[in-house]
Amino acid sequence: MPNRHNGPDREPSGRERQRLLAIVCYPGATCWLCRGEKGPIQWGLRKAHPLGPSMDHVIPRSHGGYWELENLRPAHYGCNSSRGNREPPRYARVRSRHW
Numbered sequence: 001m002p003n004r005h006n007g008p009d010r011e012p013s014g015r016e017r018q019r020l021l022a023i024v025c026y027p028g029a030t031c032w033l034c035r036g037e038k039g040p041i042q043w044g045l046r047k048a049h050p051l052g053p054s055m056d057h058v059i060p061r062s063h064g065g066y067w068e069l070e071n072l073r074p075a076h077y078g079c080n081s082s083r084g085n086r087e088p089p090r091y092a093r094v095r096s097r098h099w
């Protein structure tokens with residue numbers, strides 16, 4: 001039985017999450033949910049600002065998706081929360097592992 005605290009499906013610590021966020025939402029990253037229609041992802045806004053940075057899971061956590069770079073995409077905070085656990089948009093599925 002896998003150890004849920006050490007496997008790739010573990011929840012990252014706040015520090016690890018920040019590290020992943022900085023990689024996924026690199027400067028100039030485009031939100032993969034609205035494809036940049038709402039503008040670039042912006043750092044330095046108030047917490048939970050709709051245009052602020054967040055990571056979206058290609059495979060949602062509730063469907064077994066991992067906190068791994070290949071399963072994370074840059075998204076606006078607002079776009080990410082409105083997607084919830086729905087399927088990703090069709091256009092977004094084309095690039096799965098290599099992007």
Ligand SMILES: [Zn+2]
Nearest residue numbers: 031034076079
């Ligand atoms: Zn967006």
